[in-house]
Every structure is written in C-alpha cells, then in structure tokens.
Amino acid sequence: MNAxxxxxxxxxxxxxxxxxxxxxxxxxxAIGVAVIFFITAVLTGVQGDLxxxxxxxxxxxxxxxxxxxxxxxxxxxxxxxxxxxxxxxxQRLTTIDGWPALARATEATExxxxxxxxxxxSGLGIKGEASRSVVIVGTELERYLRVVKLDDKxxxxxxxxxPGDALIGIxxxxxxxxxxxxxxxxxxxxxxxxxxxxxxxxxxxxxxLNRRYVYTDLRAAxxxxxxxxxxxxxxxxxxxxxxxxxxxxxxxAQSGQLIESWIQTNNQIFAAIKNQDIxxxxxxxxxxxxxxxxxxxVLVVSVVQKRKEIGILRAIGATRRQMLSVFxxxxxxxxxxGALLGSVLxxxxxxxxxxxxxxxxxxxxxxxxxxxxxxxxxxxxAAVLGLMAAVLPARNAARLxxxxxxxx
Amino acid sequence: MTNKTTGPLVEIRxxxxxxxxGLPNAEEVLHGIDLAINQGEFTALIGPSGxxxxxxxxxxGLLESASGGSYQLGGRDVTAFxxxxxxxxxxxxxxxxxQFHHLxxxxxxxxxxxxxxxxxxxxxxxxxxxxxxxxxxLDAVGLHDAADKKxxxxxxxxxxxxxIARALVRGPQLVxxxxxxxxxxxxxxxxxxxxxxxxxxxxxxGLLIVTHDPRLAARCDRIIELVDGRxxxxxxxxxxxx
Numbered sequence: 290m291n292a293x294x295x296x297x298x299x300x301x302x303x304x305x306x307x308x309x310x311x312x313x314x315x316x317x318x319a320i321g322v323a324v325i326f327f328i329t330a331v332l333t334g335v336q337g338d339l340x341x342x343x344x345x346x347x348x349x350x351x352x353x354x355x356x357x358x359x360x361x362x363x364x365x366x367x368x369x370x371x372x373x374x375x376x377x378x379x380q381r382l383t384t385i386d387g388w389p390a391l392a393r394a395t396e397a398t399e400x401x402x403x404x405x406x407x408x409x410x411s412g413l414g415i416k417g418e419a420s421r422s423v424v425i426v427g428t429e430l431e432r433y434l435r436v437v438k439l440d441d442k443x444x445x446x447x448x449x450x451x452p453g454d455a456l457i458g459i460x461x462x463x464x465x466x467x468x469x470x471x472x473x474x475x476x477x478x479x480x481x482x483x484x485x486x487x488x489x490x491x492x493x494x495x496x497x498l499n500r501r502y503v504y505t506d507l508r509a510a511x512x513x514x515x516x517x518x519x520x521x522x523x524x525x526x527x528x529x530x531x532x533x534x535x536x537x538x539x540x541x542a543q544s545g546q547l548i549e550s551w552i553q554t555n556n557q558i559f560a561a562i563k564n565q566d567i568x569x570x571x572x573x574x575x576x577x578x579x580x581x582x583x584x585x586x587v588l589v590v591s592v593v594q595k596r597k598e599i600g601i602l603r604a605i606g607a608t609r610r611q612m613l614s615v616f617x618x619x620x621x622x623x624x625x626x627g628a629l630l631g632s633v634l635x636x637x638x639x640x641x642x643x644x645x646x647x648x649x650x651x652x653x654x655x656x657x658x659x660x661x662x663x664x665x666x667x668x669x670x671a672a673v674l675g676l677m678a679a680v681l682p683a684r685n686a687a688r689l690x691x692x693x694x695x696x697x
Numbered sequence: 698m699t700n701k702t703t704g705p706l707v708e709i710r711x712x713x714x715x716x717x718x719g720l721p722n723a724e725e726v727l728h729g730i731d732l733a734i735n736q737g738e739f740t741a742l743i744g745p746s747g748x749x750x751x752x753x754x755x756x757x758g759l760l761e762s763a764s765g766g767s768y769q770l771g772g773r774d775v776t777a778f779x780x781x782x783x784x785x786x787x788x789x790x791x792x793x794x795x796q797f798h799h800l801x802x803x804x805x806x807x808x809x810x811x812x813x814x815x816x817x818x819x820x821x822x823x824x825x826x827x828x829x830x831x832x833x834x835l836d837a838v839g840l841h842d843a844a845d846k847k848x849x850x851x852x853x854x855x856x857x858x859x860x861i862a863r864a865l866v867r868g869p870q871l872v873x874x875x876x877x878x879x880x881x882x883x884x885x886x887x888x889x890x891x892x893x894x895x896x897x898x899x900x901x902x903g904l905l906i907v908t909h910d911p912r913l914a915a916r917c918d919r920i921i922e923l924v925d926g927r928x929x930x931x932x933x934x935x936x937x938x939x
Contacts, residue, residue: 691760692760
C-alpha cells in the first residue's frame with residue numbers, strides 16, 4: 290500500500306473515506322472548469338464569426354496616399370486672432386507613387402502575409418434604365434484573393450476576371466436587374482466608360498457592400514478612373530489580425546503613406562470585442578475564485594472532522610510536514626480530478642451547443658476541437674489552484690496539537 | 698533499535714506543568730515530579746480523575762512539553778527538543794495505546810498496524826517485511842483472520858488488540874497506555890491485559906499503564922499513585938497469581 294508513499298496513500302484514503310464531500314467538491318470544480326471551457330469556446334467562435342463578418346470584404350490593413358491638406362496662412366494659433374478659417378480641400382483621387390517598391394517592402398514586413406495593388410474609386414453602374422452608384426475595385430485577382438478571401442463569398446459564377454469581366458454584389462445585380470453573364474456599363478466622373486460582363490455574384494456579408502461593389506481587373510479600373518499605371522491603395526493581409534494595429538504602426542514608421550488597419554476603421558466593434566474579452570476574463574477569474582474557495586472550505590471541514598486521526602498519526606510518528614503534505618495533496622488531487630472531469634464535461638457542452646448555436650448563415654458558430662494543450666494547461670492550473678486552496682487547511686492540520694486532538 | 702543504556706530509560710526531575718501560563722486562568726497540574734522508569738518495567742499509574750495522570754503520560758510520550766524540570770529519555774535530554782525532534786524520538790522509542798482504540802477507519806487492521814512503519818523513516822524495511830511483521834503481531838494478538846477487515850467491522854476488544862499490535866510494530870522500548878481497557882468488558886479487559894503482560898515478558902517491552910481499575914493495577918510490578926499533581930506513593934508490587 291505504500292508504493293505511493295505515506296502522504297499520498299493517506300491523502301487518497303482520506304478522500305475516499307469522505308466520499309460525499311469529495312464527490313461534491315470534485316463535481317463543483319468540474320462544473321467550474323466546464324463553464325470556463327465552454328465560454329472560451331463560445332467566445333472564440335462568436336468573435337471569430339464577427340471578425341470574419343466585419344473584415345470579410347475588407348483588407349486587414351489599407352495603405353493609402355497621404356491626405357492632401359491646405360497649408361494654413363497663419364501658422365498655429367499664436368495670439369488668438371485668426372485671419373482666415375481653413376477649409377478642407379475636396380479630396381481628389383490620389384495615387385501612390387512608386388507602388389511596386391512599396392508593395393515589396395510591405396510584403397517583407399514581419400507579420401504580413403500578402404499585399405495586393407488596388408485602384409478604387411466611385412462610378413455609376415448602368416443597365417438600361419437602371420443606374421446605381423458603385424465602388425469600383427480594380428485589382429490583380431490572384432494577389433487580391435490572398436488578401437481577401439472572396440472564394441467563400443461566391444453565390445454563383447466563377448472567380449475569374451478576364452479583360453472585360455466583373456464580379457458584383459448580389460444586391461447590385463438585383464438593383465440593376467442583371468443576372469450572371471449579363472453585361473452592364475460603368476461610367477466615372479473622370480470620363481471613363483466601360484462595359485463589363487458579370488462573371489460571378491458575390492455575397493460580401495453586408496447589404497451595403499452587396500449593393501455597391503464591382504470587382505474588375507486593375508487595368509480596366511485604372512483607365513476608368515483616369516489613373517493609368519497607378520494605384521490608389523495597397524491592401525494588406527496579416528497573419529494575426531489582432532496585431533493589425535501594431536503592424537500598421539510599423540508600416541507607418543517605414544513609409545510616408547496613410548495607413549489604416551481594420552481595427553481603426555471598425556473602432557467600435559474592436560472595442561466591443563475587447564470589452565467582451567475583459568468580461569469573460571472576469572467571469573473566468575471569479576469562477577476560479579469560487580472553485581478555490583469551495584476546495585478550501587471542504588478541506589477546512591475535513592481537517593476538523595479528522596482531528597483525531599491527525600492526532601493519532603502525529604502520535605505514532607508523522608511529522609508536521611507530513612500532515613501538511615497529506616492535505617496539500619488532497620487539494621491537488623481534487624483540483625486535477627475536477628479539471629479532468631470538467632474538460633470532458635466542457636467538451637460535451639461544446640459539442641451539444643455547436644449543434645444549437647448557429648450564425649446567420651446557419652453554420653455552427655464554433656466547432657469541437659480537442660485542444661490537448663488547453664486541457665494540459667487547465668489541469669496544471671487546477672493542480673496549482675488546488676494546492677493553493679489547500680494551504681490554509683493543511684497548515685491547520687499541521688499545527689494541530691496531537692495531545693489535544695486525541696483527547697477530542 | 699534497543700540502545701541499551703546503563704541508566705533508567707525514563708528519568709524526569711522536578712517536572713512541572715502549567716496550562717495557560719501567564720493568563721488569569723493559569724493552572725498548575727503537575728508540581729515538580731521526580732520519576733525514573735527502568736527498561737522493561739511493567740508499571741501502573743493510578744490516581745483520581747484530575748490528578749494529572751494523562752498530562753504526565755502525554756509529557757512522557759512527548760506529545761506535550763513540560764513547563765519546567767528536565768526529561769531524559771533513553772539517555773538523551775529531550776527537554777528542549779523541537780516538534781520534529783520529539784516526533785522522531787517518539788517514533789523510535791515509544792508506542793501508544795489509547796483508551797478509545799483510535800484506529801484509522803480508512804485503513805484495514807493490517808494497514809493500521811503497518812502505518813508507523815510507513816512514514817518513510819524506516820529505510821531498509823521492505824514493504825513485504827513490514828506486512829510480515831504486522832501479520833505476525835496480529836497473529837500474536839489472535840486476529841490473524843481480521844487482517845483485512847476495516848476497524849468498523851471489529852468489536853471494541855478486537856480494535857484494542859489491533860492498537861496493541863500497532864504500538865509494538867516498531868519494537869518500542871516503552872509503551873504508554875492510557876486506560877487501555879477503560880471501556881471494555883471484564884473478559885476483553887483480561888485478554889488485553891494478558892497480551893500486554895505477554896509482550897512485556899517475551900520482548901522486554903516496558904509498559905506504563907494509566908488505569909482507574911485497582912484490579913489491573915494490582916497485577917503490575919510497580920504502582921505509582923498520583924494525587925493532585927504530586928506522587929503520593931510509588932511502591933513495588935508483587936502480582937497475585939492470575
């Protein structure tokens with residue numbers, strides 16, 4: 290029986306003896322762990338879905354030429370008198386000079402996975418009597434697909450842009466009364482006019498985008514917008530989209546261009562995600578505290594119940610340190626047991642709710658993945674937690690005066 | 698284990714114990730006791746309730762420390778020992794038998810007997826040897842068949858016999874017994890006493906038995922009487938033939 294060592298043997302026997310208490314506290318710890326497991330999975334799923342939705346048709350980072358500003362007549366606000374008010378200049382279509390070099394430099398930046406040149410501006414889509422204002426996005430499709438995943442947004446047609454082809458949002462097609470294969474005209478304020486054939490209808494994830502976007506090849510857009518050979522922005526994809534702002538800062542330092550990350554342009558959503566993170570962190574923290582207090586209180590009671598036994602063990606030669614270990618080990622065992630059971634329970638919850646909770650498209654919000662690193666982390670964390678929860682009761686056990694304990 | 702010394706096994710001088718020292722409810726329960734116990738002595742400690750018998754036993758058993766005086770155990774001065782040193786000395790030299798059996802309910806009879814040997818300080822003692830020794834002792838107390846039973850399945854007398862086996866498993870020089878037959882019927886009581894006597898004769902284990910029972914005391918070799926925290930009498934006794 291002492292293959293496990295004296296302390297562990299006694300700890301296990303004590304736990305087995307207090308069957309009900311042990312079951313209750315392991316159950317409590319398991320539920321806590323399962324809830325943490327579950328909300329982590331749900332949150333990851335929901336946020337992933339939200340971010341995918343928000344950034345769906347958007348590059349993580351967009352590099353634009355700097356805004357043109359009017360130089361003020363009076364520098365600063367020196368004596369409180371202003372001789373003139375400054376009016377913002379209407380923004381012309383501006384372009385990035387020497388973009389191939391900038392694209393290469395950007396691509397070489399740490400964390401960036403793809404860069405695509407884009408010529409974009411507004412125009413009018415016309416078919417018969419119908420006309421709608423549109424956003425023209427001209428790009429090199431192959432490069433662009435590495436920045437924005439249009440692949441899963443195709444409702445019908447194919448993702449191909451040959452000269453004279455366009456991919457448009459489903460709402461725009463409806464507004465123009467066009468179907469796949471139809472032709473329509475795009476005109477611009479710069480005097481360009483071009484006829485496109487619809488090769489694919491896209492669902493870009495929001496009504497606004499769906500009724501405006503026209504994707505075509507770079508050359509066609511350049512000629513429509515009157516900027517042959519030039520581009521209006523570089524679209525950039527990064528590996529970790531939560532780091533988009535950090536990478537933006539790096540790019541800003543490298544070039545004199547205007548650089549916007551999705552985090553800046555979707556400030557409120559990003560703030561909401563951050564708040565969600567903080568809330569769940571708080572929830573997790575409090576669950577952890579409650580579980581620890583539960584373990585501690587059960588062990589405190591157990592020390593009181595086992596006064597006599599502790600006294601006997603001390604009388605027949607167990608040291609204070611050994612009694613301390615016996616109760617610390619009980620904390621660890623309860624923590625680890627609860628974490629293992631809780632992980633299983635959590636996975637069951639996740640698999641159950643992944644069938645119930647669905648996003649707008651009816652796809653599962655999150656999927657069950659056996660993340661053994663997460664389980665390992667949870668178990669190790671629970672062991673440490675159980676140990677810490679047991680410190681106080683274990684010290685009580687160690688401090689017990691054997692003579693008094695035996696007397697009863 | 699038996700480190701033979703020429704002097705007495707236990708020697709206390711001017712032993713004094715005060716509970717709640719320094720507080721208004723301070724109470725001196727032992728007032729300067731001098732006592733020597735030799736190897737292998739079979740001694741009864743008697744006296745009315747509240748005379749300090751249990752306190753003296755606890756101090757001799759290193760479960761409590763004295764407030765004054767000195768204590769030599771097996772030739773070592775243990776007066777100023779700290780908790781760990783006292784635990785170790787207790788473990789090596791002494792055995793305990795309590796009034797209420799005090800077996801650990803989560804362990805079988807055999808495991809209870811083995812426990813003192815499992816505390817990690819008996820290096821060189823193999824698990825199988827320990828089990829063998831426990832079984833031999835359970836045999837000696839007539840409980841061979843109860844080895845794998847839990848204490849709750851045993852009668853009071855049987856539990857006390859397991860406790861005796863446990864007290865003896867490490868071959869102590871002195872076993873301290875606090876009313877070992879206190880809540881047993883006469884028959885069980887006689888069995889227990891006979892066993893203690895047997896181990897005393899066969900193994901030379903010293904015994905100090907606290908008892909209320911004059912019948913039992915009369916069967917010991919020496920009777921110490923404690924009254925109001927002082928030794929009232931200390932005389933050799935020739936047991937009547939039983």
